[in-house]
Amino acid sequence: MTYLLKIPLCLFSLLGSIAHSSSQDLAPLAKEFIGSLDTELKEKACFPFDHEERFNWHFVPRERKGPTFHDFNEQQKAAALALMHASLGEPGVERTEAIFTLENILREVENRPANDDYRDPLNYHFSVFGNPGGTKEWGWRLEGHHLSLNFSSDRHTIVSSTPSFMGSNPALVLSGPEMNRQVLANETNMGFAMLHSLTKTQKSTAIFADKAPFDIITSNDRNAQLLQPIGIQYSALNPEQQKLFQELITLYLSRFTPAYQGLLQDRIIEQGWGSFAFAWAGSEINSVGEPHYYRIQGADLLIEYDNIQNNANHVHTVIRDLQNDFGGDLLLSHYQKDHGPESKEKQGK
Known part of the structure; x- marks a missing residue:
C-alpha cells in the first residue's frame, strides 16, 4: 500500500524552500499561474469577478469547475502550488497538503480500486475570478x-481568505502505514482542552445539546x-481559561x-476578546466513536468544528x-463604484 501524493514530491520540497511571503499581494503569482496555462x-480556470461560480463553493465530492492537477504539466503544477503556498500561513499549507494525501488513505479504507477518481489526491480545482x-x-x-479555500483581493491586497474549509477523513488513521496520523489533531485536542477546563457550572452554559449536530450548521451557505x-x-x-481560548482561536x-x-x-483588538x-x-470524551461539535463566535468571526460522521472519525x-x-x-462597494450607474454615467460623458 502507498499513500504518497501522486504529484512529484520534488514540487512540495521545492516550494517548501521558498521564503513565505509577508506581502498580501498575490497578483504576480496568480498572473504567473494564468500565464502558464x-x-x-x-478558459476552464478563469471567470469574471462577478460570476456566480465564485459563490458556488462546497467541501463534498462533486463535479467542479476549474482545472485540476490532472490537467497540469510540471510548470503549471509548480505555478499553482506557488500561488497556494503564498496564500496561506505555514500551518495552512501543511494541512492542505495533508488533506490532499488523505484521499489515497480514504481510497484504501473504502476498498476502492487504485484507478478510482472519487477519492483522488489530484482532483483539486483551481479557479481565478477577475484579472489579477x-x-x-x-x-x-x-x-x-x-x-475549500477562497481568497478575495482589492486589487493588490487580500481583504478576505474566507470561507475557509478544511476537513479530515479519517480524522484518525486506524490502520496501515499511516496508522495514528491525525491531520487536524490540534483542532480536536485543543477543543477538548477548552471544554475540560470548564467547571460544571460553566459547562451548563457552554454545552447546548447532548447530541452533536450532523454537520457544521452553516454548511456551504452563501451568507453565514x-x-x-x-x-x-x-x-x-x-x-487560564481565557488564555486557552485565545490559543484555540489563534490556532485557526x-x-x-x-x-x-x-x-x-x-x-x-477593536471589538475586544470579550465579544467571543x-x-x-x-x-x-475525546475518542473515535464519540460524536462532538464546538463553535467559536466573536469579532464577526464564526468557527465551527464537528466530528460526527463515520463513527465520529471524520472532522x-x-x-x-x-x-x-x-x-x-x-469589495461589493468597490465593484458598485466601478460598475454601478454613477460609473456608467461618467463613462458615457
Whole structure:
C-alpha cells in the first residue's frame, strides 16, 4: 500500500524552500499561474469577478469547475502550488497538503480500486475570478473534497481568505502505514482542552445539546450568521481559561498568511476578546466513536468544528467572516463604484 501524493514530491520540497511571503499581494503569482496555462485551460480556470461560480463553493465530492492537477504539466503544477503556498500561513499549507494525501488513505479504507477518481489526491480545482494585477478586484479558489479555500483581493491586497474549509477523513488513521496520523489533531485536542477546563457550572452554559449536530450548521451557505445559543462568554472564563481560548482561536487564524492574520487580530483588538463565546454539543470524551461539535463566535468571526460522521472519525472545520466572506461589503462597494450607474454615467460623458 502507498499513500504518497501522486504529484512529484520534488514540487512540495521545492516550494517548501521558498521564503513565505509577508506581502498580501498575490497578483504576480496568480498572473504567473494564468500565464502558464494554454488557451483551453485558461478558459476552464478563469471567470469574471462577478460570476456566480465564485459563490458556488462546497467541501463534498462533486463535479467542479476549474482545472485540476490532472490537467497540469510540471510548470503549471509548480505555478499553482506557488500561488497556494503564498496564500496561506505555514500551518495552512501543511494541512492542505495533508488533506490532499488523505484521499489515497480514504481510497484504501473504502476498498476502492487504485484507478478510482472519487477519492483522488489530484482532483483539486483551481479557479481565478477577475484579472489579477489589474485595476479591479479579483480572487481565486482552491477546492476539492474536504477543502475549500477562497481568497478575495482589492486589487493588490487580500481583504478576505474566507470561507475557509478544511476537513479530515479519517480524522484518525486506524490502520496501515499511516496508522495514528491525525491531520487536524490540534483542532480536536485543543477543543477538548477548552471544554475540560470548564467547571460544571460553566459547562451548563457552554454545552447546548447532548447530541452533536450532523454537520457544521452553516454548511456551504452563501451568507453565514451568528448561531444560537451562543455558549459561554469570554468574560465568564478565568484567566487560564481565557488564555486557552485565545490559543484555540489563534490556532485557526494561523492557517492564514501573517498579513491577513494581522487584519483579523486588529479587528479582535477593536471589538475586544470579550465579544467571543465558546459552545459545545455532544460527547465530552475525546475518542473515535464519540460524536462532538464546538463553535467559536466573536469579532464577526464564526468557527465551527464537528466530528460526527463515520463513527465520529471524520472532522469538518470552517472559518467564516461575517463581515467579509468572499470580500464582503468592501469589495461589493468597490465593484458598485466601478460598475454601478454613477460609473456608467461618467463613462458615457
